[in-house]
Amino acid sequence: MMKNKLKVLGAVLAIASLSACSSMNSTYKIKSEKGNVVDKVPSWYMADINETKACDLKLLSKKDNDKQCIYGVATAVSPDLQLSIEKAKMMAKSELADIIKGEMNKESKQFIKELGKTETKTVVTEVETVLVNIISETPVRGYEIFAQDVTLTKNGYYRTWIGIRLPLGK
Numbered sequence: 777m778m779k780n781k782l783k784v785l786g787a788v789l790a791i792a793s794l795s796a797c798s799s800m801n802s803t804y805k806i807k808s809e810k811g812n813v814v815d816k817v818p819s820w821y822m823a824d825i826n827e828t829k830a831c832d833l834k835l836l837s838k839k840d841n842d843k844q845c846i847y848g849v850a851t852a853v854s855p856d857l858q859l860s861i862e863k864a865k866m867m868a869k870s871e872l873a874d875i876i877k878g879e880m881n882k883e884s885k886q887f888i889k890e891l892g893k894t895e896t897k898t899v900v901t902e903v904e905t906v907l908v909n910i911i912s913e914t915p916v917r918g919y920e921i922f923a924q925d926v927t928l929t930k931n932g933y934y935r936t937w938i939g940i941r942l943p944l945g946k
Contacts, residue, residue: 808928809935818937820923821849845941848872848919857926857934864936865921872942873914881908918942 809816848871852863887902923939 804926806926806928806934809930812930814935817851818923818925820939821851821937845943846872846875847922847939847941848875849937849939851935851937853929853933853935855933857936860926860934860936861924861938864938865940868938868940869916869919870911872916872919872940873911874909876916877911877914879910881910882906883908916942 848868850864850867850871852860852867854860854863883906885904887904889900889902891898891900919940919942921938922941923937925937927935927937929935
């Protein structure tokens with residue numbers, strides 16, 4: 777009886793170690809970018825996302841097919857792979873936060889100067905417009921990464937492309 781249990785335990789451990797080895801051999805191949813400009817991007821990055829397909833929540837519940845998601849995509853470059861991923865994730869999350877609770881402020885200023893002597897004066901007008909997008913204390917919990925890709929730039933930096941979605945309630 778004890779020998780049978782040991783045999784079963786040994787078989788389970790052998791299977792577990794083999795499956796761990798096989799998953800460790802699976803690697804991601806990083807594509808290299810060509811030239812000085814990015815001329816290819818992942819298709820999902822530029823896509824007009826079809827919410828019914830991209831917000832596939834069938835895994836959560838078969839009854840919640842009418843749920844919707846909001847999306848954020850971003851890209852970031854860094855000589856460090858993990859930092860590139862973190863930067864892209866933060867920018868994509870800020871895009872979600874902007875959709876949820878972003879506020880726009882606009883400020884315009886006009887400056888008018890007279891230059892020159894009495895008979896040859898010139899009026900110079902300068903207009904400055906500043907747009908400020910404010911996103912303050914916005915929770916972005918429950919998001920999930922729906923797509924991620926990494927390329928290697930010509931300079932040897934990592935460019936991460938990331939897409940996240942946030943399922944919304946009814």
